[in-house]
Every structure is written in structure tokens, then in C-alpha cells.
Amino acid sequence: MASLEQCESSYQPKSMSRAKQWTDEVEDLYRFQQAGYRDEQEYRRVKQVMLIERWPETGYVKKLQRRDNTFYYYNRKRECEDKEVHKVKVYAY
């Protein structure tokens, strides 16, 4: 039981900060957070998927399944505009 709790807690982030500048990582986080997940790690854990579809040209996330099993599709180009960068949360584990 203790090990399970330990396991759960290891998934919980230790800290959170806001993104200051747009980068490729922030772009990806923005996409995961739009779909209702913290980041790639949580998405993989909740959905139990190995492969996340990404755009071949830019490497950004292409398709995500939300918690209600509907799908969100993303553009091949940048989606996170400058005015939305500060809304992106960067979690540390």
C-alpha cells in the first residue's frame, strides 16, 4: 500500500512555474494542456499509449485524445501565440 502511495506521489509534480518565452517545449506543453493534461508524462500514464503522433516537419504534437475520448487535432505550425505563452505551466518532478 505504501509503495502504491509512493508510486502515486512520484507522478505528482514537485513544483510549477509559468513559461516566460516561447520555445518548442512550451509549444508542446501548450498542446497537452489544451487537451487537459499536465504534460506528455501524464498523457502517457492516463492513456497508456507509447506513441504520440507528431508532425514530421516540425515535431509538434499532432493529435491527442482527451479524457472524454474525443480527439484534438493540432496544426503543423506554431499554435501557442505570444499572448498565451504565460498561461503555459511548466511542471518539475
Added chain:
Amino acid sequence: MRTLEASKSKQELKTEGFTVKSTMKNSVVVGPPPAGAFRERPAKPTVFRKFYERGDFPIALEHDTKGNKIAWKVEIEKLDYHHYLPLFFDGLCETTHPYEFFARQGVHDMLEHGGAKILPVLPQLIVPIKNALNTRNRQVICTTLKVLQHLVVSADMIGDALVPYYRQILPILNIFKNMNINSGDGIDYSQQKRENIGDLIQETLEVFERYGGENAFINIKYMVPTYESCMLN
């Protein structure tokens, strides 16, 4: 009393040209009535609206705070493009929320992820595109032009395949091509939002020419005589 009579006799009689009335001394011939080339022609209720209200689309209709994405219930890759893509294009005529949003975003998503599945459906898209442009509603034309630009670059060969359909699409573009405000050195804010119809049409025609192969220019020129090549010079 005299002044009243004088003014009465001076009163001009407005009349149409080539009538007996127009030969009278005090009659003035008015110009012909406007032909209404720019007048809006409201679209009939669309099939898209019917399908949407019936819940026939594989999209989640509830809205969250984001509001700029469609939650698809089915993977787009598995959709029957022959069925859905023309339906979404049909919705381009819509001007009211939520129909307008779902049509625009649905078309966008399907084009972005359609790849090779778009080309075979192209002939079925021409009539909805033509209908949308024919509404002559500024907002609808704007959206449709952006969709056309996206359509041309969405997959290989689409630009070429679109050339035979220029006759259906380009007449409206020819009418509105000069809809540009000459604001001198003032700022036209619609430019920033990419809502200036004249500029959008120019852009669209240039995209058509770039992606339409060698016959594109001559065919555009035939339908839009004032168009000048962006590649030959």
C-alpha cells in the same frame, strides 16, 4: 402665391430614359438602377445546419473555455471524406454561431489532416465553394478565400486539379478584386486581421498560380483580366 407657382413650374420631374415623359421640358432623366453586383444574396438554409442540429457530425458539441478547437469523436483519418468534406464546405455559407465556427474549423481540420483523401473529393467541393462566394457576404467571402488558400496547399496536385474549375470560382473574385480601401496614409485595420477582401483575393490568385502548374496563369487571366502574374516577372 406667385413664389409657390414659380417653384412649382421649376420643379424637376424625374423620369427614366427613353420614355415619352423624358421628352418633356421639365423632366430630368435619372440614371439606370444599380445592377446589384455587390448586393448580398442570402443563402438558403444549409444542409450543414440540418446535419449539425440533428447531431449527425462526429464532433462534440459542448463548448469549453478554449473555444477554438473541435473535439472530434472519431479520428479524422477514419472519416469518410466523400461524405463529410462536402458537408462541411456547405456550411461555409453560414454566418451565425455556432454553425459558422464548426464549418470553418471542421474544414480546416479535415484539410490539414486529409492528405491524399482530399483530391478525389475535389469535384464535389466546387458547388459549395461557388455557393459560398455567391452569397457576396463579405465575411463569408473572407472565410472562403482563406479556405481556398488552405485547400490548394493541403495536398499535392490539388492546385492542378482546380484549374478546370476556375470558371466556377473566379467570376466572384473578379467582381470583388478591387474592393480595396484607398486610405492614403491612414491605417486600414482590416489588413492586419487579413480581412481586406481585395488583398485576400490577390493573395488567393497568387497561390492558385504558384500551385496550379503551367496552365494556371492563362486560365486565371481569362477569368480575371486585371490579374498580373506573380511568377513571370
